[in-house]
Amino acid sequence: MDNFDITIIGSGPGGYVAAIRCAQLGMKTAIIEKYNTLGGTCLNVGCIPSKALLDSSEHYHNATHNFAEHGINVSSIEADIKQMVKRKNDVVSQTCDGVKYLMDKNKIEVFTGIGSIVDKTTVKVTDSNKKETLLQTKNILIATGSKPNFFPGMEPDKKRIITSTEALNMTEIPKKLLVIGGGVIGLELGSVFSRLGTKVEVVEFAKTIVPTMDKTMVKELTKVLKKEGFKFHLQHKVKNVTNTGKGVKLVALNKKDEEVTLEADYCLVAVGRKPYTDNLGLENVGLSTNNRGQIEVNDNLQTSVPNIFAIGDVIKGAMLAHKAEEEGVFVAELLAGQKPHINYNLIPGVVYTWPEVASVGKTEDELIAAGKEIKIGQFPIKALGRARASMDILGTIKIIADKETDEVLGVHMIAPRAADLIMEAVVAMEYRASAEDIARICHPHPTYSEGVKEAAMAATDNRAMHI
Ligand code: FAD
Numbered sequence: 001m002d003n004f005d006i007t008i009i010g011s012g013p014g015g016y017v018a019a020i021r022c023a024q025l026g027m028k029t030a031i032i033e034k035y036n037t038l039g040g041t042c043l044n045v046g047c048i049p050s051k052a053l054l055d056s057s058e059h060y061h062n063a064t065h066n067f068a069e070h071g072i073n074v075s076s077i078e079a080d081i082k083q084m085v086k087r088k089n090d091v092v093s094q095t096c097d098g099v100k101y102l103m104d105k106n107k108i109e110v111f112t113g114i115g116s117i118v119d120k121t122t123v124k125v126t127d128s129n130k131k132e133t134l135l136q137t138k139n140i141l142i143a144t145g146s147k148p149n150f151f152p153g154m155e156p157d158k159k160r161i162i163t164s165t166e167a168l169n170m171t172e173i174p175k176k177l178l179v180i181g182g183g184v185i186g187l188e189l190g191s192v193f194s195r196l197g198t199k200v201e202v203v204e205f206a207k208t209i210v211p212t213m214d215k216t217m218v219k220e221l222t223k224v225l226k227k228e229g230f231k232f233h234l235q236h237k238v239k240n241v242t243n244t245g246k247g248v249k250l251v252a253l254n255k256k257d258e259e260v261t262l263e264a265d266y267c268l269v270a271v272g273r274k275p276y277t278d279n280l281g282l283e284n285v286g287l288s289t290n291n292r293g294q295i296e297v298n299d300n301l302q303t304s305v306p307n308i309f310a311i312g313d314v315i316k317g318a319m320l321a322h323k324a325e326e327e328g329v330f331v332a333e334l335l336a337g338q339k340p341h342i343n344y345n346l347i348p349g350v351v352y353t354w355p356e357v358a359s360v361g362k363t364e365d366e367l368i369a370a371g372k373e374i375k376i377g378q379f380p381i382k383a384l385g386r387a388r389a390s391m392d393i394l395g396t397i398k399i400i401a402d403k404e405t406d407e408v409l410g411v412h413m414i415a416p417r418a419a420d421l422i423m424e425a426v427v428a429m430e431y432r433a434s435a436e437d438i439a440r441i442c443h444p445h446p447t448y449s450e451g452v453k454e455a456a457m458a459a460t461d462n463r464a465m466h467i
């Protein structure tokens with residue numbers, strides 16, 4: 001029987017990053033992954049493949065919509081989805097191979113098979129030939145992630161009624177795609193197909209798309225996506241969706257409780273994800289999941305069994321790769337006797353539409369509900385020289401600060417490369433900067449980042465300059 005300081009179950013961004021940090025800190029580390037490739041949802045069927053297809057489809061969109069204006073004439077442009085998916089697969093396999101390299105480099109032992117907890121110091125690995133290996137371990141870290149969720153009546157058959165996993169491997173460009181759920185996955189994957197010419201219709205239960213996002217961003221993003229061709233059926237409750245052989249038929253109830261029938265080639269079910277704990281053997285150590293399927297942990301990410309920890313999508317909080325990574329590092333450093341800390345208020349969120357939407361801190365509504373006195377500075381992207389040069393003129397940057405102290409409490413932006421731009425706000429907020437601090441920092445010209453400075457100036461004495 002092998003002996004380890006820590007055994008990690010699941011090799012997604014939570015598990016593999018935890019493994020590296022544990023190994024760096026001198027722990028004998030094992031990681032177990034049931035699939036043949038490492039990297040979990042994020043690398044195999046999540047962040048990386050979706051961004052690869054978003055980038056490819058964005059190139060196509062630019063070629064068909066913007067090149068001529070830039071003075072680039074291309075006579076015939078064709079979207080080859082099979083090549084796009086092939087390139088996406090190459091990106092995925094290079095990235096997953098990179099994780100395997102990092103495991104080897106850090107002398108982390110990788111076991112392929114299903115990991116299940118036998119008792120609090122023993123984990124069993126069962127491989128595809130049913131061969132069992134027992135690992136003796138001082139600590140266990142559960143990082144088993146999540147799976148697509150669905151509700152009765154919308155069960156994916158993975159042929160016409162699909163999840164994100166199948167949408168990332170389409171071999172044809174649908175003429176029409178229905179998306180259940182106007183959240184992050186629905187809008188990102190909807191964008192991929194909309195840019196390739198698919199008519200995309202989103203059926204959303206709530207009053208708006210991405211209901212958790214700041215209301216100004218919701219308004220702007222809705223406008224941008226409608227312009228791109230999206231159609232939204234808001235406040236619609238899906239009754240059922242059926243595979244008709246050649247397509248799908250969806251029946252929903254609108255807000256007046258009237259039946260609405262929609263038809264399309266495919267239906268993407270994107271109504272959230274659920275924690276994954278199948279075959280984990282939680283019951284063998286007296287652990288169970290809560291009513292949301294999550295493993296309960298305390299502030300140290302520790303379960304009620306002191307040497308068993310859990311991180312990432314399988315516990316509470318945002319289902320984001322970078323949140324899982326921070327938690328992996330946290331557990332490793334805690335076990336090494338350090339005093340790590342995660343600022344959950346400053347985990348940025350991004351929707352990779354074009355323009356991208358990025359946020360950190362609190363939304364306007366959250367601050368108002370908390371009784372905060374606030375002031376808001378906003379600056380439109382189209383007023384930036386860089387935006388006009390690149391023809392990327394859609395979007396706005398919004399900074400919310402405390403009315404009294406000027407401390408930045410939330411930053412929300414819809415802007416080109418907002419996913420990267422938001423980091424200025426994250427750093428500023430980590431150091432508890434005021435809007436005035438950001439306004440006084442010299443920003444390079446011409447860049448989109450000047451919009452952050454201008455929004456900060458707008459928040460302090462309404463003194464934005466280029467508007
Ligand atoms: P996972 O990545 O889900 O990894 C868990 C791993 O554990 C899996 O490989 C699974 O096979 C393995 N496992 C489970 N049970 C066992 C077992 N018993 N034994 C052995 N192995 C087991 N997040 C972002 O931050 N940015 C994005 O752009 C983004 N895009 C996304 C796009 C899509 C389409 C999807 C679906 C998700 C996206 N996410 C994104 C979310 C992100 O993928 C997850 O938040 C992240 O992967 C969670 O990491 P994790 O380590 O907790 O779990």
Ligand code: NAD
Nearest residue numbers: 181182183184185186203204205206270271272273319350
């Ligand atoms: P989500 O929670 O972002 O969105 C789900 C949407 O479906 C919500 O708008 C919700 O109101 C709606 N909905 C729920 N039930 C419904 C019903 N019965 N009928 C119609 N609409 C319904 O979930 P998702 O888009 O599936 O993404 C899952 C997770 O993956 C998210 O937590 C997200 O953080 C993560 N993710 C992140 C990124 C990123 O960071 N860019 C990208 C993709 C996924």
